[in-house]
Amino acid sequence: xxxxxxxxxxxxxxxxxxxxxxxxxxxxxxxxxxxxxxxxxxxxxxxxxxxxxxxxxxxxxxxxxxxxxxxxxxxxxxxxxxxxxxxxxxxxxxxxxxxxxxxxxxxxxxxxxxxxxxxxxxxxxxxxxxxxxxxxxxxxxxxxxxxxxxxxxxxxxxxxxxxxxxxxxxxxxxxxxxxxxxxxxxxxxxxxxxxxxxxxxxxxxxxxxxxxxxxxxxxxxxxxxxxxxxxxxxxxxxxxxxxxxxxxxxxxxxxxxxxxxxxxxxxxxxxxxxxxxxxxxxxxxxxxxxxxxxxxxxxx
Amino acid sequence: xxxxxxxxxxxxxxxxxxxxxxxxxxxxxxxxxxxxxxxxxxxxxxxxxxxxxxxxxxxxxxxxxxxxxxxxxxxxxxxxxxxxxxxxxxxxxxxxxxxxxxxxxxxxxxxxxxxxxxxxxxxxxxxxxxxxxxxxxxxxxxxxxxxxxxxxxxxxxxxxxxxxxxxxxxxxxxxxxxxxxxxxxxxxxxxxxxxxxxxxxxxxxxxxxxxxxxxxxxxxxxxxxxxxxxxxxxxxxxxxxxxxxxxxxxxxxxxxxxxxxxxxxxxxxxxxxxxxxxxxxxxxxxxxxxxxxxxxxxxxxxxxxxxxxxxxxxxxxxxxxxxxxxxxxxxxxxxxxxxxxxxxxxxxxxxxxxxxxxxxxxxxxxxxxxxxxxxxxxxxxxxxxxxxxxxxxxxxxxxxxxxxxxxxxxxxxxxxxxxxxxxxxxxxxxxxxxxxxxxxxxx
Numbered sequence: 001x002x003x004x005x006x007x008x009x010x011x012x013x014x015x016x017x018x019x020x021x022x023x024x025x026x027x028x029x030x031x032x033x034x035x036x037x038x039x040x041x042x043x044x045x046x047x048x049x050x051x052x053x054x055x056x057x058x059x060x061x062x063x064x065x066x067x068x069x070x071x072x073x074x075x076x077x078x079x080x081x082x083x084x085x086x087x088x089x090x091x092x093x094x095x096x097x098x099x100x101x102x103x104x105x106x107x108x109x110x111x112x113x114x115x116x117x118x119x120x121x122x123x124x125x126x127x128x129x130x131x132x133x134x135x136x137x138x139x140x141x142x143x144x145x146x147x148x149x150x151x152x153x154x155x156x157x158x159x160x161x162x163x164x165x166x167x168x169x170x171x172x173x174x175x176x177x178x179x180x181x182x183x184x185x186x187x188x189x190x191x192x193x194x195x196x197x198x199x200x201x202x203x204x205x206x207x208x209x210x211x212x213x214x215x216x217x218x219x220x221x222x223x224x225x226x227x228x229x230x231x232x233x234x235x236x237x238x239x240x241x242x243x244x245x246x247x248x249x250x251x252x253x254x255x256x257x258x259x260x261x262x263x264x265x266x267x268x269x270x271x272x273x274x275x276x277x278x279x280x281x282x283x284x285x286x287x288x289x290x291x292x293x294x295x296x297x298x299x300x
Numbered sequence: 301x302x303x304x305x306x307x308x309x310x311x312x313x314x315x316x317x318x319x320x321x322x323x324x325x326x327x328x329x330x331x332x333x334x335x336x337x338x339x340x341x342x343x344x345x346x347x348x349x350x351x352x353x354x355x356x357x358x359x360x361x362x363x364x365x366x367x368x369x370x371x372x373x374x375x376x377x378x379x380x381x382x383x384x385x386x387x388x389x390x391x392x393x394x395x396x397x398x399x400x401x402x403x404x405x406x407x408x409x410x411x412x413x414x415x416x417x418x419x420x421x422x423x424x425x426x427x428x429x430x431x432x433x434x435x436x437x438x439x440x441x442x443x444x445x446x447x448x449x450x451x452x453x454x455x456x457x458x459x460x461x462x463x464x465x466x467x468x469x470x471x472x473x474x475x476x477x478x479x480x481x482x483x484x485x486x487x488x489x490x491x492x493x494x495x496x497x498x499x500x501x502x503x504x505x506x507x508x509x510x511x512x513x514x515x516x517x518x519x520x521x522x523x524x525x526x527x528x529x530x531x532x533x534x535x536x537x538x539x540x541x542x543x544x545x546x547x548x549x550x551x552x553x554x555x556x557x558x559x560x561x562x563x564x565x566x567x568x569x570x571x572x573x574x575x576x577x578x579x580x581x582x583x584x585x586x587x588x589x590x591x592x593x594x595x596x597x598x599x600x601x602x603x604x605x606x607x608x609x610x611x612x613x614x615x616x617x618x619x620x621x622x623x624x625x626x627x628x629x630x631x632x633x634x635x636x637x638x639x640x641x642x643x644x645x646x647x648x649x650x651x652x653x654x655x656x657x658x659x660x661x662x663x664x665x666x667x668x669x670x671x672x673x674x675x676x677x678x679x680x681x682x683x684x685x686x687x688x689x690x691x692x693x694x695x696x697x698x699x700x701x702x703x704x705x706x707x708x709x710x711x712x713x714x715x716x717x718x719x720x721x722x723x724x725x726x727x728x729x730x731x732x733x734x735x736x737x738x739x740x741x742x743x
Contacts, residue, residue, distance in 0.1 A: 047424055048399045048400070048402060048403040049399070049402055049403075049421065049424035049425045049426050050424055050425055062743070066743070068736070068739070129577075133574075133577055133578060133580075134574045134577070134578075135574055135575070135577070135578035136578050152574065155573060155574055155577065157721065242717060243717055243721060244714065244717055244718060244721065245714070256710075257706075259395065259396050259399070260705055260706070260710075261705055261706035261710075262399070262420070262424075262705065262706070263706065264403075
């Protein structure tokens with residue numbers, strides 16, 4: 001009972017656009033204008049008080065060749081992404097595997113692990129400032145019980161970025177829920193037949209769970225990378241990009257130019273550069289996905 | 301993949317989701333943007349069939365300070381029933397929001413400004429020159445105001461703001477802790493070296509851990525460090541605001557910053573950043589943890605209410621370059637594009653002279669002489685240390701170099717952070733800062 005392909009395609013396309021329509025409407029009605037405006041401003045010098053002045057590519061050239069903190073902030077941002085994204089993937093998946101076991105109380109634990117990701121934003125960051133407090137904070141008090149003198153965490157230039165990477169695990173529960181949904185989508189029959197063939201739990205994980213989870217890995221990877229490259233709040237609320245610029249995320253750098261230095265034109269150029277970087281990275285991940293992402297219903 | 305990027309960033313750029321630490325009176329506490337929309341004024345416009353003049357006024361103040369200003373506006377409106385003022389409080393992101401409002405041409409008629417904003421907006425536009433109003437039929441006699449304070453509203457010969465209140469700096473000291481150490485109270489004219497030695501004697505240790513510090517210094521706050529800077533040097537920037545090399549790293553600056561570094565590291569006479577973080581939310585002076593603090597007038601009303609606390613004030617110490625001080629200033633400006641400048645001026649005139657000063661003078665210094673005298677600003681034992689020092693107020697780098705927020709300020713702040721973090725080569729830190737500031741200047 002094969003339907004003509006084109007009809008199916010058309011129907012799929014229709015559903016696709018229906019599903020993304022809220023976002024599409026939002027983009028066209030609310031975002032497109034400011035976005036185009038910021039593209040224009042990125043070619044100007046504009047302090048928001050006097051009219052913008054067209055300076056061509058100067059902002060982009062300044063960013064790439066002169067701004068002493070452009071590459072530094074970019075490398076800090078990438079360093080954060082490279083460490084925090086895999087860390088969150090692994091921990092998130094590990095938690096999901098544990099929470100996938102049917103035991104009494106599992107539901108309670110799911111809630112407990114999911115909850116922090118719902119309490120987010122500035123309040124959590126302020127709480128973490130206290131957790132990281134070198135003198136009275138939770139972390140160093142705990143370490144103190146074992147006779148360890150803890151580091152200065154976010155107050156020490158060498159520890160600040162690792163501290164924020166560690167802190168990023170706070171919201172790991174959000175990813176865990178997506179992992180869990182992915183795990184639930186794997187039919188039990190596959191595990192049963194594998195067990196009949198004598199596959200142990202590790203083999204079952206490697207040959208059944210992981211391949212069938214690749215769409216979830218793909219999703220969590222892409223959203224994780226995008227989220228990590230856009231880190232801002234932690235730097236703004238907790239460290240002000242410091243100490244000594246050690247947590248100067250790219251977006252904080254951008255914000256600093258926009259609202260502390262009143263260089264909205266240059267800040268717009270930075271925003272577009274980040275946009276291009278994220279776009280390219282995402283396209284790269286997408287282009288490799290055919291090779292390692294396996295959708296159950298797909299014909300190879 | 302565009303969605304989160306756009307959703308987060310474009311509105312953030314245009315409206316400003318995050319605050320900028322500009323003025324001293326602005327608090328730095330992190331909270332989501334809860335700026336108050338101008339719903340009052342909109343409602344008023346819709347129902348406005350009468351020919352009432354509608355004005356908008358904005359401030360960063362909240363709570364008591366906001367209510368105090370509101371009460372002054374209410375009295376004004378009672379006397380002038382044809383004027384309706386909607387008063388908008390923007391406690392977070394004040395500068396961001398204001399600049400965005402300038403950009404779209406819809407800023408409030410009356411704008412509260414701080415001293416650092418006057419040169420920026422004076423140079424780039426946004427605020428109206430008040431000189432014609434001062435000199436007009438409904439004018440003011442500027443001789444009734446302290447000239448030294450009025451000048452903070454001026455930029456290149458034009459007057460952009462009239463003063464609300466102000467404070468300069470002084471040393472507040474804990475008499476009990478001085479008595480315990482058998483030390484005489486500090487006297488006007490003392491030097492930074494004497495203050496250092498005094499603080500050393502007031503620093504107490506138990507098992508190598510400091511339990512009481514002699515003096516609380518302002519950390520990496522580049523503005524509050526200026527009195528020390530100017531005591532030993534000619535300032536961080538050349539008088540014409542064009543050059544940092546040879547100023548930010550002058551021999552005097554190196555000496556001043558070495559003083560600062562020693563206070564934090566060598567003798568630990570002042571609480572370091574981890575100590576102040578540990579005491580976050582606690583007034584270390586009121587708690588008796590520090591014997592002296594370099595501060596403005598702000599905490600004094602609270603200290604007076606504390607029966608346990610016996611304190612005194614003394615003017616800032618002097619250095620090889622003499623005495624110097626600086627002012628935190630709050631004032632009111634008129635929006636350049638306001639359609640009701642005359643009406644806005646009349647409100648400002650009321651607030652800056654008797655109408656407002658009588659209220660604001662209870663909690664801060666005012667510039668209107670008749671009220672300042674009635675409130676005992678120059679005679680009160682605690683306030684005298686501040687007001688006696690007015691002639692020593694110096695021009696701050698923000699005024700000398702309107703690009704300071706992107707040139708000298710980040711560079712000097714970074715140097716201070718380095719100096720605070722660990723014992724460091726002060727000269728090298730300042731050399732780097734001077735080079736960075738000049739590089740940003742010549743972008």
